[in-house]
Amino acid sequence: MSNPTAESGASSYSGTVVAVNAVISVVVALGLVWVVNGFNVFYERLDRVSPTVEGGAIGSAFVKGNEMELLVFMVEAIHVIDVIAGLGILLIMFIHWGAFRRIAGRMRQPGDSRAVTDGGEAADEGGETQ
Amino acid sequence: MTNLDHGKFTRMTTVFHSLLAMDVFFLFFTGYAIMFNDELWWMLTLMGGSGSVAALHRVFGVGLLALVTFWVLMMVTTDTGRSNFRELMPTPEDAKAFVQDIQFVLGNAEERHPNARQFAGGTADEIPLLSYVGKGVIFIFAAELTMLSVSGLLIWSKAGLMQYFATQTAAMAFVVFHGLLGVVMIMGVMFHIFEHGFHPAFFPVETKAFIPRSMIPEDHEDDTEGTGIEQLELSPAWASATNLAGAATVIGIVSVMVASIYDTGFPVSTELIIGGGPSNLLLTVGVNMGVLVLFLGMVLSVYGNLVRIRWEQRMQEEADAESVDVETAD
Numbered sequence: 076m077s078n079p080t081a082e083s084g085a086s087s088y089s090g091t092v093v094a095v096n097a098v099i100s101v102v103v104a105l106g107l108v109w110v111v112n113g114f115n116v117f118y119e120r121l122d123r124v125s126p127t128v129e130g131g132a133i134g135s136a137f138v139k140g141n142e143m144e145l146l147v148f149m150v151e152a153i154h155v156i157d158v159i160a161g162l163g164i165l166l167i168m169f170i171h172w173g174a175f176r177r178i179a180g181r182m183r184q185p186g187d188s189r190a191v192t193d194g195g196e197a198a199d200e201g202g203e204t205q
Numbered sequence: 206m207t208n209l210d211h212g213k214f215t216r217m218t219t220v221f222h223s224l225l226a227m228d229v230f231f232l233f234f235t236g237y238a239i240m241f242n243d244e245l246w247w248m249l250t251l252m253g254g255s256g257s258v259a260a261l262h263r264v265f266g267v268g269l270l271a272l273v274t275f276w277v278l279m280m281v282t283t284d285t286g287r288s289n290f291r292e293l294m295p296t297p298e299d300a301k302a303f304v305q306d307i308q309f310v311l312g313n314a315e316e317r318h319p320n321a322r323q324f325a326g327g328t329a330d331e332i333p334l335l336s337y338v339g340k341g342v343i344f345i346f347a348a349e350l351t352m353l354s355v356s357g358l359l360i361w362s363k364a365g366l367m368q369y370f371a372t373q374t375a376a377m378a379f380v381v382f383h384g385l386l387g388v389v390m391i392m393g394v395m396f397h398i399f400e401h402g403f404h405p406a407f408f409p410v411e412t413k414a415f416i417p418r419s420m421i422p423e424d425h426e427d428d429t430e431g432t433g434i435e436q437l438e439l440s441p442a443w444a445s446a447t448n449l450a451g452a453a454t455v456i457g458i459v460s461v462m463v464a465s466i467y468d469t470g471f472p473v474s475t476e477l478i479i480g481g482g483p484s485n486l487l488l489t490v491g492v493n494m495g496v497l498v499l500f501l502g503m504v505l506s507v508y509g510n511l512v513r514i515r516w517e518q519r520m521q522e523e524a525d526a527e528s529v530d531v532e533t534a535d
Binding site: 087088089092093096097099100101103104105107108111112114136137138139140141142143146147149150153154156157158160161164165167168169170171172173174175176177178179181182183184185186187 | 215216217267268270271272274275278279282283285286306307309310312317321324338358359361362365366370371372373374375376377378379381382385386388389392393395396399400403404405406419434435436437438439440441443444447451454455458459461462465466469471472473
């Protein structure tokens, strides 16, 4: 291809670096999974039933977890973040939908076969032109 | 002037984008089949039930860990990565671009700001590597993917987490946190699909995300003023396709947002609650529509790569024809 491209003169990534980093990434990912798999406990030691609440019966642990302030705050905070982010995304979504409609109005309409003059014909609204 | 537009990304970036997209789509399909099982029960069944879906989610999770690590290494260990990182930094122009976009939609501005323009055309010299939305996407997705990876690793072995906090419900809190964290990402990806699939100049897909800049010819017509978008013909299908996809995307985002408020699991209820799903038809339809938008995104990602393969073949044919011409001339 004789055309110059956007890459002419621009830096790019070396194949060796890509390959080495890819191998390291896979090793790190598998290593992390190996580590968290060891983060375990023999099931019989977990939640041994003790008949009293003082003894740490299953029911008491259940309630204790539900009342951990840090965890309750963490989940409530992410609920709020979800709603704020959702509203923000909807705003940006409507902005783009509106912008796309306006830009589309400046393009040649489907089936419009009028010849374009050299350098393009001035459109009614000018497209994304200057 | 073509809708191929100017190339922006290296082959490493375009390939990475496709791999990350596939992995994230499957993480969404498996993860939200679990979290929104009231609405997406059919997906859970289709993928073999909860055990199978959880196993698949972990497989794609390992893929995400590798991809995130790879990207961090590429950004840190290469000159190109470090220099591109500087171009990701938000500038005051990005804030102006956001305000001008609102003005453009309201009819108070004639043009989109260069930092908002997706179609560069004749104005490529003014356009930064990433638009203000592009920068936001990278920052939000990078933060989200990192936190999702960390929280995902934490809940990999729930028994360990239960032991650490000495309670089962604490593990549930982390699972719920992980699911709610991904809601920002799932809504963002739905918008990302609309933004890059339904720009009138690029419809049905913005190919610069798939065709590396090394393969995109740069022909500058100095007599063209502005982007020259008025020379492009609008696809006959654009209007109806965009209305449909736009409506599905908005409904999908709203439904996932509402479902995330109701379909939670922490604090763990002491009573059995029947909620969401078939008991709420609107929410079920809406969340499924959101999944449909994600599926459309996956199809468009595959289509983008199909266009790239076709383009590679065409370039190869032209290169072969040229070499034959040169040999003949010799």
